[in-house]
Amino acid sequence: xxxxxxxxxxxxxxxxxxxxxxxxxxxxxxxxxxxxxxxxxxxxxxxxxxxxxxxxxxxxxxxxxxxxxxxxxxxxxxxxxxxxxxxxxxxxxxxxxxxxxxxxxxxxxxxxxxxxxxxxxxxxxxxxxxxxxxxxxxxxxxxxxxxxxxxxxxxxxxxxxxxxxxxxxxxxxxxxxxxxxxxxxxxxxxxxxxxxxxxxxxxxxxxxxxxxxxxxxxxxxxxxxxxxxxxxxxxxxxxxxxxxxxxxxxx
Numbered sequence: 001x002x003x004x005x006x007x008x009x010x011x012x013x014x015x016x017x018x019x020x021x022x023x024x025x026x027x028x029x030x031x032x033x034x035x036x037x038x039x040x041x042x043x044x045x046x047x048x049x050x051x052x053x054x055x056x057x058x059x060x061x062x063x064x065x066x067x068x069x070x071x072x073x074x075x076x077x078x079x080x081x082x083x084x085x086x087x088x089x090x091x092x093x094x095x096x097x098x099x100x101x102x103x104x105x106x107x108x109x110x111x112x113x114x115x116x117x118x119x120x121x122x123x124x125x126x127x128x129x130x131x132x133x134x135x136x137x138x139x140x141x142x143x144x145x146x147x148x149x150x151x152x153x154x155x156x157x158x159x160x161x162x163x164x165x166x167x168x169x170x171x172x173x174x175x176x177x178x179x180x181x182x183x184x185x186x187x188x189x190x191x192x193x194x195x196x197x198x199x200x201x202x203x204x205x206x207x208x209x210x211x212x213x214x215x216x217x218x219x220x221x222x223x224x225x226x227x228x229x230x231x232x233x234x235x236x237x238x239x240x241x242x243x244x245x246x247x248x249x250x251x
Contacts, residue, residue: 003037003038003202003203004202004206006036006037007037007203007206007207007210008206008207008209008210009210010029010032010033010036010037010207010210011051011206011207011208011209011210011211011214012210012211012213012214012217013028013032013214014028014029014032014051014052014055014207014211014214015055015059015210015211015212015213015214015215015216015217015218016214016215016217016218016221017218017234018052018055018056018059018155018178018181018211018214018215018218019059019062019214019215019216019217019218019219019220019221019222020174020218020219020221020222020225020230021155021159021174021177021218021222021230021234022059022063022155022158022159022173022174022175022176022177022178022181023155023156023157023158023159023177023181023234025048025051025052025055025056025155025181025211027104027108027111027155027156027238027241028237028241029044029047029048029051029052029207029211030044030045030048030104031241031244031245033047033048033203033207035244037200037203037207039200039203040097041097041100041101042093042097042100043199043200045092045100045150046189046192046199047199047200047203047204047207049185049188049189049192050189050199050204050208051204051207051208051211052155052181052185052211053181053182053185053186053189054208054211054212055208055211055212055214055215056155056178056181056182056185056215057182058212058215058216059178059215059216059218059219060175060178060179060182062215062216062219063174063175063178063219064175066175068171068172068174068175068176069172069175069176069178069179070166070168070172070175070176073136073166073176074162074166074176074179074180075179076133076136076137076140077136077137077139077140077143077158077161077162077165077166077176077180078140078179078180078182078183078184079140079183080136080137080138080139080140080141080144081140081141081142081143081144081145081147081180081183081184081187082144082183082184082187083141083144083187084141084142084144084145084148085144085145085147085148085184085187085188085191086148086187086188086190086191087145087148087191088144088145088146088147088148088149088191089147089148089149089187089188089189089190089191089192090148090191090192091148091149092148092149092150093192095149098249099249100149100150101245101246101248101249102245102246102249102250103149103150104150104245105241105242105243105245105246105249106242106246107146107150107157108156108238108239108241108242108245109238109239109242109243109246111156111157111160111235111238112235112236112238112239112242113235114157114160114164115156115159115160115232115234115235115238116232116235117160135165136165136166139161139165140180143157143158143161143180143184144184144187147184147185147187147188148184148187148188148191155177155178155180155181156234156238158176158177158180158181159173159174159177162176162177162180170228171222174222
């Protein structure tokens with residue numbers, strides 16, 4: 001299969017995950033860029049931030065238009081991660097690639113476990129859950145630090161965090177997660193300014209275009225399939241990705 005076709009297929013799948021789940025784009029994009037398209041781990045993480053930032057911005061617009069973004073608490077959660085993402089993004093350039101791969105694998109496995117354990121939406125009429133600003137900011141800062149270090153948008157961690165910390169219904173989790181991903185991806189990218197000399201734009205451009213189109217399809221898919229079902233499917237995919245990348249880091 002040609003490189004262009006691989007980039008288009010992989011981009012479509014990543015966009016579908018982002019549009020449907022509000023996360024998972026970069027945790028799938030990084031291994032696709034490394035194992036299918038031949039990028040180094042360092043180049044793949046930077047490329048994934050570019051791809052996911054562009055795709056999540058597009059998907060965010062679609063979800064915001066339908067009222068599925070928590071604008072009161074989401075921006076606090078996202079803003080708290082900007083400085084940590086910038087700091088750890090700069091530090092990651094000094095970390096061996098095998099360590100980055102192993103860290104990525106471990107975090108993906110933890111995120112999958114959290115998604116499998118995430119509780120169902122609260123029953124209608126149960127009333128809103130009060131959110132302490134310090135908890136939201138603390139969770140957002142931790143997510144930003146992870147985003148910058150391993151070069152991901154953070155949506156695969158934001159989804160379980162938004163469900164447990166902010167207690168949002170699944171549809172608002174998806175939209176709000178896209179807001180968090182956009183902010184964190186852009187913050188992490190600013191820390192990597194000047195490190196993109198080895199990027200292959202012949203791969204990144206078609207990958208991004210296909211991902212943007214896939215995100216619109218994912219948004220429509222999310223309206224047809226229950227949130228818990230989508231979470232379970234994606235969690236098992238995450239576990240498989242984590243296992244492959246851990247094996248690669250060890251051997």
